[in-house]
Amino acid sequence: MADKGKDKEGNIVVKTEGLVKFYGKNKALNGLSMNVPERAIYGLVGPNGAGKTTTLGILSTFIRPNSGSVEIYGNDIIKEPEKIRGLIGILPQRAEFYANRTALDIMTFYSKLAGLNGKEAFENADRLLDKVGMTEHKDKKMKEMSHGMFKLMGIAQTLIGNPKIIMLDEATSGLDPKVAYNIRKLVRELKKDTTIIFSSHNLYEVEDLCDYVGIIHNGKIIAEGRTKSIVKKGKSLEKVFMEKMEE
Numbered sequence: 001m002a003d004k005g006k007d008k009e010g011n012i013v014v015k016t017e018g019l020v021k022f023y024g025k026n027k028a029l030n031g032l033s034m035n036v037p038e039r040a041i042y043g044l045v046g047p048n049g050a051g052k053t054t055t056l057g058i059l060s061t062f063i064r065p066n067s068g069s070v071e072i073y074g075n076d077i078i079k080e081p082e083k084i085r086g087l088i089g090i091l092p093q094r095a096e097f098y099a100n101r102t103a104l105d106i107m108t109f110y111s112k113l114a115g116l117n118g119k120e121a122f123e124n125a126d127r128l129l130d131k132v133g134m135t136e137h138k139d140k141k142m143k144e145m146s147h148g149m150f151k152l153m154g155i156a157q158t159l160i161g162n163p164k165i166i167m168l169d170e171a172t173s174g175l176d177p178k179v180a181y182n183i184r185k186l187v188r189e190l191k192k193d194t195t196i197i198f199s200s201h202n203l204y205e206v207e208d209l210c211d212y213v214g215i216i217h218n219g220k221i222i223a224e225g226r227t228k229s230i231v232k233k234g235k236s237l238e239k240v241f242m243e244k245m246e247e
């Protein structure tokens with residue numbers, strides 16, 4: 001059978017090997033290797049400064065590694081960055097938007113950049129804002145948004161262009177329980193046809209939401225696999241995480 005041995009979620013679509021990244025003398029990534037299966041929700045966890053944002057920056061082609069390799073759907077990040085940009089959507093940890101424009105304006109603008117014409121772009125913007133629960137706030141200027149509305153806007157923006165892979169860097173940090181719940185619900189829906197890399201400091205959230213977990217520490221993945229196999233019976237991801245930090 002052709003599918004024999006494949007993960008339920010599919011083939012590995014993001015593969016990094018031995019990534020090294022220096023910022024000046026500071027070694028942010030120290031040989032990071034990770035494998036993300038298609039249509040999985042992959043939780044990226046690790047302490048502050050471990051290298052999560054740097055890793056996502058490299059995967060999204062914004063940051064160039066000093067050495068190591070990344071393949072996304074078989075495309076090499078250094079040789080074929082344009083192809084990769086067409087496959088991904090990213091919510092940066094600190095997303096920025098024009099302060100004086102409304103959510104709908106900005107989403108329409110980005111939809112046009114993605115190649116849609118005026119009416120299509122407007123409809124796409126409206127649909128995606130609705131999808132993330134922002135319809136009520138779509139005419140607010142970005143400077144008038146709460147932290148949660150800002151995050152939701154960022155998530156809506158990642159969905160423009162129907163990416164195959166979505167990377168969310170701390171999508172739920174600082175959100176009220178209902179908005180965080182709705183984001184997790186949306187992520188589960190997106191999983192039907194998208195691969196999601198989800199960084200978070202909320203280990204209970206990751207344990208509940210993510211099919212796979214990668215624990216990153218000092219610029220390396222120190223444990224990776226199905227959440228079920230990382231979190232052994234009777235333990236929590238938090239307990240496993242704490243043990244790993246002490247090894």
Ligand SMILES: Nc1ncnc2c1ncn2[C@@H]1O[C@H](COP(=O)(O)OP(=O)(O)OP(=O)(O)O)[C@@H](O)[C@H]1O
Pocket residue numbers: 023026027028046047048049050051052053054055093
């Ligand atoms: N632009 C930069 N210039 C210099 N050093 C940086 C820069 N960005 C990150 N670093 C350093 O690289 C290391 C990894 O940082 P990174 O932001 O990737 O970690 P993180 O896991 O995302 O942390 P957090 O959980 O706090 O968001 C840290 O030592 C950090 O100080």
Ligand SMILES: [Mg+2]
Pocket residue numbers: 052053054093169
């Ligand atoms: Mg970060």
